[in-house]
Amino acid sequence: MASPAVEQKLAAARKLGHTLAADADTDIDSIYIGGSLTAGLGNATSDADLFALTGHRGHAGDEATQFSVDGHRIDVERCSLSEVEAFVADLTGFELRRDNLTALHGLPKALDFVFRLNASETVVDSERLTALRGRISDALPALRRTMVNYSAAAINGHLEDFLGAAAEGDLDTAAFAGQHLVAFAGKAVVSAAGDLYFSNKWVYKQLARTPVEGFPVDLFTHFQRGAWTDGGAEAAEELILFVQTCIAVAQLLANTGTPLGAWPSWRPGTAKDGLWRSTGFNVLHTSEGILLHWELGRQLLLKEAPAFIWALCDGRSVEDIVEAVRDLGASVPSLKDMPRARVESVLAALRNKGLVGTEPFSRLSSV
Structure with a gap:
């Protein structure tokens, strides 16, 4: 069971997620909390990481901002759905061979992102986010x-x-x-x-x-x-x-x-x-x-x-x-x-x- 401090951080992240999704000027498709807190590994000093998947093009993690909600810092990353879907497809389809060993060194960002998504908590769901979760689950x-x-x-x-x-x-x-x-x-x-x-x-x-x-x-x-x-x-x-x-x-x-x-x-x-x-x-x-x-x-x-x-x-x-x-x-x-x-x-x-x-x-x- 999460500590009261962790629960407060997660509650602040959920609050911000719903606020962002309600903004009519954004093209947010879905939002989730990912990172050490939802993975059950973080502690009272860990940041809450909020991921907003959007319809516009861009690379995962290119747009990162910070918010203060009820005294808690929330890091928000806006990520293009199409880029995230490509990320997941590339990683779930990866196969190591003798002639591509060096490709492993290019995987940290993808591994980090996909494992955060796998252990995340959904704040605002969508069909595409559900499909991403399904692909990851099937490829575990x-x-x-x-x-x-x-x-x-x-x-x-x-x-x-x-x-x-x-x-x-x-x-x-x-x-x-x-x-x-x-x-x-x-x-x-x-x-x-x-x-x-x-x-x-x-x-x-x-x-x-x-x-x-x-x-x-x-x-x-x-x-x-x-x-x-x-x-x-x-x-x-x-x-x-x-x-x-x-x-x-x-x-x-x-x-x-x-x-x-x-x-x-x-x-x-x-x-x-x-x-x-x-x-x-x-x-x-x-x-x-x-x-x-x-x-x-x-x-x-x-x-x-x-x-x-x-x-x-x-x-x-x-x-x-x-x-x-x-x-x-x-x-x-x-x-x-x-x-x-x-x-x-x-x-x-x-x-x-x-x-x-x-x-x-x-x-x-x-x-």
């Missing part, structure tokens, strides 16, 4: 995949800074870059769990309200706040592995519709004979399959089952991996009834490709 599984892919791609931008600083022993700068890395990893997790909102600043609230069974929030917090720096380079390597785990699990389980709580463990294994996946690869879900992507380096496309087995190589023994595949097979069709010999064959192929080894990979040594 695809939008979830796109948001996880965006989070994965955003990690690449901060990883370079993190690796450079950590390799030089500049752990303060590495901690700063690492905060962004882990925040995006957390966003991938909550998005895969179905909690869709764009801004990173609410990731802790999202993890709290959409808990994933077994997810180590304490470890997430340890890395995201930079507490890991006392551990030096070894801890930096652990952070990289944790971020990769978050992305891999989010990509793999969200695609199969399996709850993320089915993942056997988010923490590295401790087996003496454990197998380790290469931490140089980002994990993206494309129309062709699971793409292991090393920025400015290698790309390998895996089918779903080998991708799961690769992701499970985080210090587990072969026996542990076989058991994990068996357990996941209860909810992941591609792993159902997979025999031990098949798992071992896949592991051998992954080792031959340099994707898996018998010792932890050092990402910092590759800088």
Whole structure:
């Protein structure tokens, strides 16, 4: 239940929305409140964002004004219906391929706008606004995949800074870059769990309200706040592995519709004979399959089952991996009834490709 302060802000926004819609000199089609307040994430200091969809041409967000209503600041964006409809069509129809990975970097504005609309409160409705909501609702599984892919791609931008600083022993700068890395990893997790909102600043609230069974929030917090720096380079390597785990699990389980709580463990294994996946690869879900992507380096496309087995190589023994595949097979069709010999064959192929080894990979040594 929203706090009294939040309810007052929303009431002020509703009041302004009806006032704007009653103005005969405007061509307003519909109005809604969008943003952190209607998404259940905001607080007493959050702004109320009012969106007025109009018939005249223009780009979403081009016309923004502020109003004071009953002592509350209301931000109003006037957006062309035709442009918003194009926005929604482009995003709901987006499909990631190996040859358009850079397109992910152009999606923040669209993702932010569409997720605000999805979590909005209608003030003045219309047939076109209802249709927009319907299109978004029907495309939520695809939008979830796109948001996880965006989070994965955003990690690449901060990883370079993190690796450079950590390799030089500049752990303060590495901690700063690492905060962004882990925040995006957390966003991938909550998005895969179905909690869709764009801004990173609410990731802790999202993890709290959409808990994933077994997810180590304490470890997430340890890395995201930079507490890991006392551990030096070894801890930096652990952070990289944790971020990769978050992305891999989010990509793999969200695609199969399996709850993320089915993942056997988010923490590295401790087996003496454990197998380790290469931490140089980002994990993206494309129309062709699971793409292991090393920025400015290698790309390998895996089918779903080998991708799961690769992701499970985080210090587990072969026996542990076989058991994990068996357990996941209860909810992941591609792993159902997979025999031990098949798992071992896949592991051998992954080792031959340099994707898996018998010792932890050092990402910092590759800088």
